[in-house]
Amino acid sequence: MVDEPHPELSRLSRRTALRTGAGAVAAGAGMAALGTGPAAAAESGSSDFSGFSGFSADEWSPKPRGKTMMGVPFEPRATVRVGIIGLGNRGASMLPLFLAVPEVRVTAICDINADFVAKASAAITKAGQPAPATFTGSDHAFEKLCRRDDVDFVYVATPWEWHTTMSLAAMRGGKHVGSECPIATTVADLWELVNTSEQTRRHCIQLENCCYGQNELRVLRMAHEGLFGELLHGSGAYLHDLRELLFSDTYYQGQWRRGWHTKVNGDLYPTHGLGPVASYMDINRGDRLVRISSMSTPALGLADYRAKHVPAGDPKWRERYVDGDVTMSLLQTERGRVIHLVHGVSNPHPYSRLNHLAGTNGVFEDYPARIYLEPKHSGDRWGSFADFAGYDHWLWKDVGPGPGGHGGMDYLMVYRLAQTMRLGLAPDIDVYDSAAWNAPFALSAMSVQRGGTPIPFPDFTRGAWKTPHPGTDSPKPG
Amino acid sequence: MVDEPHPELSRLSRRTALRTGAGAVAAGAGMAALGTGPAAAAESGSSDFSGFSGFSADEWSPKPRGKTMMGVPFEPRATVRVGIIGLGNRGASMLPLFLAVPEVRVTAICDINADFVAKASAAITKAGQPAPATFTGSDHAFEKLCRRDDVDFVYVATPWEWHTTMSLAAMRGGKHVGSECPIATTVADLWELVNTSEQTRRHCIQLENCCYGQNELRVLRMAHEGLFGELLHGSGAYLHDLRELLFSDTYYQGQWRRGWHTKVNGDLYPTHGLGPVASYMDINRGDRLVRISSMSTPALGLADYRAKHVPAGDPKWRERYVDGDVTMSLLQTERGRVIHLVHGVSNPHPYSRLNHLAGTNGVFEDYPARIYLEPKHSGDRWGSFADFAGYDHWLWKDVGPGPGGHGGMDYLMVYRLAQTMRLGLAPDIDVYDSAAWNAPFALSAMSVQRGGTPIPFPDFTRGAWKTPHPGTDSPKPG
Numbered sequence: 001m002v003d004e005p006h007p008e009l010s011r012l013s014r015r016t017a018l019r020t021g022a023g024a025v026a027a028g029a030g031m032a033a034l035g036t037g038p039a040a041a042a043e044s045g046s047s048d049f050s051g052f053s054g055f056s057a058d059e060w061s062p063k064p065r066g067k068t069m070m071g072v073p074f075e076p077r078a079t080v081r082v083g084i085i086g087l088g089n090r091g092a093s094m095l096p097l098f099l100a101v102p103e104v105r106v107t108a109i110c111d112i113n114a115d116f117v118a119k120a121s122a123a124i125t126k127a128g129q130p131a132p133a134t135f136t137g138s139d140h141a142f143e144k145l146c147r148r149d150d151v152d153f154v155y156v157a158t159p160w161e162w163h164t165t166m167s168l169a170a171m172r173g174g175k176h177v178g179s180e181c182p183i184a185t186t187v188a189d190l191w192e193l194v195n196t197s198e199q200t201r202r203h204c205i206q207l208e209n210c211c212y213g214q215n216e217l218r219v220l221r222m223a224h225e226g227l228f229g230e231l232l233h234g235s236g237a238y239l240h241d242l243r244e245l246l247f248s249d250t251y252y253q254g255q256w257r258r259g260w261h262t263k264v265n266g267d268l269y270p271t272h273g274l275g276p277v278a279s280y281m282d283i284n285r286g287d288r289l290v291r292i293s294s295m296s297t298p299a300l301g302l303a304d305y306r307a308k309h310v311p312a313g314d315p316k317w318r319e320r321y322v323d324g325d326v327t328m329s330l331l332q333t334e335r336g337r338v339i340h341l342v343h344g345v346s347n348p349h350p351y352s353r354l355n356h357l358a359g360t361n362g363v364f365e366d367y368p369a370r371i372y373l374e375p376k377h378s379g380d381r382w383g384s385f386a387d388f389a390g391y392d393h394w395l396w397k398d399v400g401p402g403p404g405g406h407g408g409m410d411y412l413m414v415y416r417l418a419q420t421m422r423l424g425l426a427p428d429i430d431v432y433d434s435a436a437w438n439a440p441f442a443l444s445a446m447s448v449q450r451g452g453t454p455i456p457f458p459d460f461t462r463g464a465w466k467t468p469h470p471g472t473d474s475p476k477p478g
Numbered sequence: 479m480v481d482e483p484h485p486e487l488s489r490l491s492r493r494t495a496l497r498t499g500a501g502a503v504a505a506g507a508g509m510a511a512l513g514t515g516p517a518a519a520a521e522s523g524s525s526d527f528s529g530f531s532g533f534s535a536d537e538w539s540p541k542p543r544g545k546t547m548m549g550v551p552f553e554p555r556a557t558v559r560v561g562i563i564g565l566g567n568r569g570a571s572m573l574p575l576f577l578a579v580p581e582v583r584v585t586a587i588c589d590i591n592a593d594f595v596a597k598a599s600a601a602i603t604k605a606g607q608p609a610p611a612t613f614t615g616s617d618h619a620f621e622k623l624c625r626r627d628d629v630d631f632v633y634v635a636t637p638w639e640w641h642t643t644m645s646l647a648a649m650r651g652g653k654h655v656g657s658e659c660p661i662a663t664t665v666a667d668l669w670e671l672v673n674t675s676e677q678t679r680r681h682c683i684q685l686e687n688c689c690y691g692q693n694e695l696r697v698l699r700m701a702h703e704g705l706f707g708e709l710l711h712g713s714g715a716y717l718h719d720l721r722e723l724l725f726s727d728t729y730y731q732g733q734w735r736r737g738w739h740t741k742v743n744g745d746l747y748p749t750h751g752l753g754p755v756a757s758y759m760d761i762n763r764g765d766r767l768v769r770i771s772s773m774s775t776p777a778l779g780l781a782d783y784r785a786k787h788v789p790a791g792d793p794k795w796r797e798r799y800v801d802g803d804v805t806m807s808l809l810q811t812e813r814g815r816v817i818h819l820v821h822g823v824s825n826p827h828p829y830s831r832l833n834h835l836a837g838t839n840g841v842f843e844d845y846p847a848r849i850y851l852e853p854k855h856s857g858d859r860w861g862s863f864a865d866f867a868g869y870d871h872w873l874w875k876d877v878g879p880g881p882g883g884h885g886g887m888d889y890l891m892v893y894r895l896a897q898t899m900r901l902g903l904a905p906d907i908d909v910y911d912s913a914a915w916n917a918p919f920a921l922s923a924m925s926v927q928r929g930g931t932p933i934p935f936p937d938f939t940r941g942a943w944k945t946p947h948p949g950t951d952s953p954k955p956g
Contacts, residue, residue: 229782232775232825233804241858293771293930297710298814304707304838326711326836328808328816330930336776338806340818347710348840350850350858358804360782362826372828380719380828452771452808452932 057456062191066198069431070284070461071469074176074203076424083108083151083175085142085166087116088253090180091157095120097404097411098155099127101418110135110145113253142166146173153421155207156180159256164189171202178205178417181271182438185264187458190435190442194460197431205417205427206434208275210353211472212409212416214400215385216276217393219357219364220473223280225391227373228359231281235356236273237342239349243305246345247316258302258316261323265296266445267343268323271437273353274331275429277339279472280357284432287333288465291454292341294444296324301346321346329444332454334465341440394476419477428472435460535934540669544676547909548762548939549947552654552681554902561586561629561653563620563644565594566731568658569635573598575882575889576633577605579896588613588623591731620644624651631899633685634658637734642667649680656683656895659749660916663742665936668913668920672938675909683895683905684912686753688831689950690887690894692878693863694754695871697835697842698951701758703869705851706837709759713834714751715820717827721783724823725794736780736794739801743774744923745821746801749915751831752809753907755817757950758835762910765811766943769932770819772922774802779824799824807922810932812943819918872954897955906950913938 082098084091098104109120114136125131135141146169154170156163156179164184170177183206184190197204245251246258260268281287302321310316326344355366362373369385377383401408420427443455560576576582587598592614603609613619624647632648634641634657642662648655661684662668675682723729724736738746759765780799788794804822833844840851847863855861879886898905921933
């Protein structure tokens, strides 16, 4: 049955055969070669399923404006001078972590809210550092921060709609930049970040703190030590009941975040789930993401919450929520591995990022953490993940957790970023990782709109994904 | 962004636009109407994504040969006379359960293995029933059993490749029939079962024991009582490490089951996972399955097991395994709900059918069972499923578990089948349920071969799916 197109497909109308025929035959033959579907297609040199999904991602790809930034080291420096744009919930909670990391100075800060700027400035001087340059009063005050010559790295913690604009301004101002998730919401913006990073020789980093979680880094080390055998599939998610925060009049400046649920039907927050799984599978380091198929449930949760908690006549009643309560996606890699990605923030559900990884030797699942690996485990009984503490990443053995939120992973992310900048190493996460992990925001919306049709991933590395190189599984500097 | 095709899609080549254009606009507008993707498309009267997937399931649909069997009652009878075809691992373990159910007589048995037939015949007389008619000695001995006039119901427990042939022979011989999973492996065979059931007025039943599990029936009752609110998504799976059994020289007659892994790359066993979730969502009872997108991992597990356990020179070394170790599918319903379906039997993994259900009020997950439902639960802490024992199905409160395997669900399935036949009720599971639950066997293989392109489900009910009627959530007979 795998040696030619499925016999029941071959009965389809000629119109259909014309539409997909050549691709179907090529792919069918490709799969027959090894019988592993797209994996076989990959090994036979073809993972082009555009005959099925309807188009090729090449149609999106702009001309490069510079050489690759893959593996390019930071210039070494004794002190890392940081400028922060956005001092709200996230920025204000990250400031003490930047101040806690050795040899980091926060030299410039910006927020449209002058009170936030004043509070942050006081915290900086109270920590024994010189008073920072401050910027406020306009939506574009950040541009002045990006033009200063006493800033090496700009940290962006503003509403999503500003992440790309501010990251581009930072790089064009000669600064390396790191942004909160998501760094961009369209394929065009992801390409512009890649091209601008290559053109300006500045690094552009999706600061994905979940990649620095203790469980995530332990699983990463175990996967790279071969404990899972050949990797086959994984799962990642952002399942976080945000309804109360989304409807707060004050939590999100101008209630910006709820607005996205009136604009896009897709996975609005892919990187917490995808970043760690992509790291396990060496995405852009020997494998790459090639396609995504997404389906969204009806959008009922936010309207249901509003009906229960928002008084009649409130302007929120004029909103129409279009983002499906849960968006599920299947992603496939060039080597044929499959990733299950889930987004859901609008219904009651205990917090979970799923964080699953499976290979020919066994499987890990998180929430709660449990593991089953041959030959240690047998009889369908899950084993204890604590038994594998010896595989902890050096950041957790010798540095972490450190102060701050999210179990310490925020601090370790900032510590490692500053370390790579001081020592002149390549960053753990580069612009290509950032683009690949964020692409499902836009690609899932396209796939949902087309009834789950697989949408191809652009190759933001332009072929360099085949090159093995370290990422968050970094060696400890000697 | 939802009010017209995704802006980045609109930049695609004209060739592509022509290929998908009309459908894209229609669906885009359909979704804009309610902003819930396919759900909105459904409410706007269109769930035709054939412009995306490349074809319509109508191209498969044969002409009907009779009226619907939906809701058609069995003719009442005092005693249920059962003929059994297949007395191997499964058939031999089910025989004592048929013998244990009140007013059931096993009047005829058949197997190509004469020893199996003799052992079964002895068990029947030992249970105090008359010696059954016995059939053996040829692959087609079952045809004689199907022609007898002292059999009301034929139970088929043979290798997969025989299920459809034997079910058709039973119906054409005037018997109601129930088969082990899967009842068919192609869309054409599923249609032939539907048409033959309608033509002969005999019921054709996928005997899906997992639909009678205690957890499954409790969740079903809770879902229908509205505890989950509006249903949004669910998950089902067959994650069962079968490597040792698949490579046994004796367990599967002629080692037939391993053979399927050399023929098909897709979900070979969908009904254990899909049957219960389809019941929660009233599939064919107010909603229906409309499309499936599937991706398979590489096929490595069986070859890995062979390398470790099969001596060189064994004929097994001539086999090439093509079924991906894990096939993941996303299914969408007419009302826009999403089902995550997983198949994996070739790697180390603790047994799981996932068995998840989520709605606007909360979520249930199995393996292990845990629940989170507003307003009872809060603070991201899972609650105890035992607290909901009051919702147990009457089969578990008043009848079960009874004797036999799989925690009692096998017995309850047979008990309920015999009860509906004695009392002249409609069966819990009809030929339309059976066809819908089994369709992913063939449809997933097509989707995998086309790189995850969504494949439309045929509507085996020919429009009758909109009619609410009870299934496994049956009222207790008065």
